[in-house]
Amino acid sequence: MAALNNLTEHLEAFVDVTRSPTHHAESLRAIATSLEKSVLSINQLVVEMDMYLTTTDDVVRARGRILLLAEMLDYLKPKPLDNAVVNSLVGFFTAKLAEWRSVRGALTGCLALIKRKGVAGLVTAVDAEAVAKSMAQSVQVQSLALYDRKLCFELLECLLEQYPEAMINLGDLMVYATCEAIDGEKDPPCLMVAFHVVELLARLFPSPSGPVASEASDLFEFISCYFPLHYTHTKGDETSIPREDLSRGLSVDSLKCLKDCAVNYGVSRMKKHYEGIWSAIKDALYASTGTDLSFGLESLTSPGFEMGEIHREAVNLLQRLVKQDISFLGLVADDIRVKMIFDTISRYSRYEEMLDTSKLEVLVVSQILSVSARASVESCNTIFETFFVRLMNTLGIVEKTSSGDLVHNENSTVSTRLYHGGLHLCIELLTASKDLIPSSEEDSSTPESAQQSWCSIVNRFSVSLIEAFTSAVQSSNDDCSADAYLGVKGLLAMGMFRGGSSPVSRSEFEKILTTLTSIITANSAKTVKWELALKALVCMGSFIDQYHESEKAMSYMGIVVENLVSLVRSSHCSLPHPMILEATSEVCSTRPTYVEKMVQGFEEAFCSSFSDFCVNGNFKSIENCSQLLECVTNKLLPRLTEIDGLEKSLVHFAISMWNQIESSVVFSYDFNGREFVEAAMKTMRQIVGVASVDSQNSIIQKAYNVISSSTLPAMESIPLTFAALEGLQRDLSTRDELILSLFASAVIGASPMASFADVKSLIKLFMVSSLKGYISAAQALGSMVNKLGTGLEEACDTIFHESSASGNNTSSVDSSKSIGGSETLLAKICLGFYGSLDLQTRAITGLAWIGKGLLMRGDKRVNEIAHVLVECLKSTNSSGNALHPSALKHAADAFLTLMSDSEVCLNRKFHAVIRPLYKQRFFSITVPILESLIVNSQTPLSRTMLHVALAHVISNVPVTVILDNTKKLLPVILEGLSVLSVDSEHKETLFSLLLVLSGTLTDIKGQQSVSDNAHRIIECLVKLTSYPHLMVVRETAIQCLATLLELPHRRIYPFRREVLQAVTKALDDPKRRVREEAIKCRQAWTSISSRSTPF
């Protein structure tokens, strides 16, 4: 019903012509969305529009009824509709074409319906015919407005394109209507559509005696008057097309056109033009190819140079011609420049030594040859027979005899000559040919002999080729990446031949893998060579997976994966640990089986390193452990959705982490730094976060068992009384600390569905440890109160009640238990009634996280917590004792914890229960309280801290909320800015508050109150232009000053002198960006009066 109410409102808005177009669009979108979500059906809409349908006001009727419906259909193009609905709608619009007032709506509606594609509810041919007929008979195109004319032409175009049969039935009528429509058209965009319509018509009625032919002279007359087209280049017109674009476009078009000719005219008619075309293709290729060949990582799987549109079209044309007629290849083969290539190649050994012209020759010829080879099996055979063998000779690569030996084994001194140009050409040819291997199902149908020829050539040379590429890689040194690049790319090309008929045998394939793997394992630093080899291996891995090459997959597993995984496992290896991890994770992510293997390897590596550390105190091992965990979090977890089965392996990994910790009972050594614990926590959190509920339960169960076996449960027995809590220190053993942190992480990551065995003792454990100063325990508490279902009451009881109920005789106040109110022990510690300062600050932090958990799920108890925190911000508590400054600061920061989004816990990734608008709710509760406290604050410190807290709340709430309350908030924000600018400690808070202010300045909603407060705003901003602690604050303040110029002139003019003075000082700012802003701002402010400077 609510939807309907809104609907009426939106309808009103749309029909009202006095409203702005944006307003119309908005209401339109609103209705369309509800239709799309099927909240509303079309029929319902029509019923609701009843009033507008029957009204006598023409304008309203036209807008309300027809245009609205039509626009609606335009939005709903992708939504399936009932055929009957479509049918009736078409009928409706067709009828309305005759009524001139509603013609736009009718046209839009028809167009939207006709354009529907591929979804349920298409317009039938009969209906389309009716539309065309009605249009031809009743719409006078040339008497309509510009936009409507365009709609007409588009409708014609669509009809002709989508319902050709129906239009043929109409015959003469259609042609006649088109003639009439075009006659006298002046607008270029309309004409463009119109020309296309004529083209479609001509295609539809090709017969020489058909309707188009009979009207041809008329049509020609209408159209010819637009020719010749003039290309007028107007200066400074942004929409105009520059000369270069035009010439490029024409080149592309002519190449495309030639390709169409080749397709349509057939071989015999094209033949006499071959020479001309060939030279044109050559010219285009030479002109569009650059000489920069990239030897970078990213070009390993691409051609390595930039390809323009002309280039692409030229290549397409060449390929088409060769595919169609093998004799075209004769021209290519006889071309003098192609023939010369071998001389060019053998003249230089290094690419960078080549002259630019030679580089160009090499690149273009290898393009020409590889494109021709790619065209068909025959052409590939020819190219390989003519060129490849010769190329091999030039490079000194020898073939093997039938017995498998190399031809001149005895004379091994004849070495291969690694000409870069030749290698490039060779690689291009190999890459081109690999696409010609048919996939296995086509295999049988292709005659064997046809595809054997080039295959056998490659096969003859494969051993030496692989050797040549290998030696290229190995001979490379660091300062020349070309050798390594060409070598690796060559090996990659050799390794990517598909299927059983591959010219590269399995043993050769394995040799390629071994070579690449050895490059990875042999390097001790991250060189270009190393990265190239890794990328090549990853490419091959994904290629194997893509084409289901089971044999090759086995080789890959045996050679690459196992090798790398065993490196991960062994602690002694020349390769730095992070590099092994990177290589392994990259390579293994290509196939689920490898991933499984890798995670297994990781598990073993983790366990052995961890125990090595525990027993021998080897800090290197624990460092390896942290790196391994980081690799899991950063490399594997983000790809969880891509890799099947990864989740299962990771859950297993997490459980074996717990196992390992459980079995390492004695930790002889302390962790060196917190990296390991942090990494382990992060990994645990994220694995639990992504795992299914069952897996989460099993991890938590495991973790719980480990906890019970540790000394931690002893903490649960610590009564939550002041006396017991007072002496708490961070006194856990290293192992317990690790277990506690990991368990907290698991709890943080768990979903609300996961089950916890003993909520009460868990809560107690976390309470005590958070009071001992473990933040993760506090976060875990927050997560628990956020996610617990039925256990929530019990949990809250444990947190808030039991403490005071357990006989707290120091409390003189009546212990009537308000829920989480200031009477509980926790609140009292926060307020500093008892305990040390440390205990107090920890309690405040803990309370903030608990509050956040409750706040996000919309629990009422958060109000009490907010109340306690606010109490902490007062300078004295209710019994008159002064609060320590540090406690005040923690209380103020608690508001940041409450309001900001945390990366670590209580977010969507970790399944937090998030009620919508929870920030807004908290904002509306706390802001009035804080405001009134600021007014009555007793000490400057308390005032500052109240402002900090308020700034946290204000700057984290969505900006629209601020805009709705600008009038009330602006004075507080300004006061906050001036209070916070005193101390450098609050610079970040100040900056976020300033950003809120700048948001209100630019928005239309805030304009009025900004204008009212202009003097105070300017005063405050002027002060901030010299804020010494943070550059962005100065910069933003100056930008805000410039923005203020949008206010009415009379409001700001009086402050001109003051602002200019401040900004002139900022010209001398130590930071360039501030100076630049100051110049802009100064120019702007100077120009509001006379040009003369006021000094």
Place this chain on the structure above:
Amino acid sequence: MTLGLLNANPVVQAKKERLARTQDQHRDYDGLDTLDTKYVRDIRDPEHPYSLEQLSVLSEDSITLDDKLNRILITFTPTIQHCRMATIIGLCLRAKLKECLPLHYKVDIRVSPGSHADEDSVNKQLNDKERVVAALENPNLRQLVDECICSNEI
């Protein structure tokens, strides 16, 4: 101005790469950015639609900055010896710097030695406070200068 352009066909050089602003440099780093010379290079030539940098009237080397003494010396090279525009270019430089620089800098503007037929008098005119102020009070000149220094680059 019946003679048409003074230098009808000037040589146009490429602009120097502008330092792109990177997003991350704005926090943390609190060093002192030195005052730089780019304020003036985008001033448009009074005659041609090119900037002074493109016409090689100014280059980075032709600007000397002494931060201790708060002095700036700009030496520019008019495109041709008899350039009547030399004084106007100088005036533009001065007006622009007045807008962009803190007040405590003393700016000296000269034509580079030997590049102008009337070198001494141009130098004298450009560094004479009274004459500069007087020139900028002339509405026609003021408009020309404003058009030249109003650039959209900064």
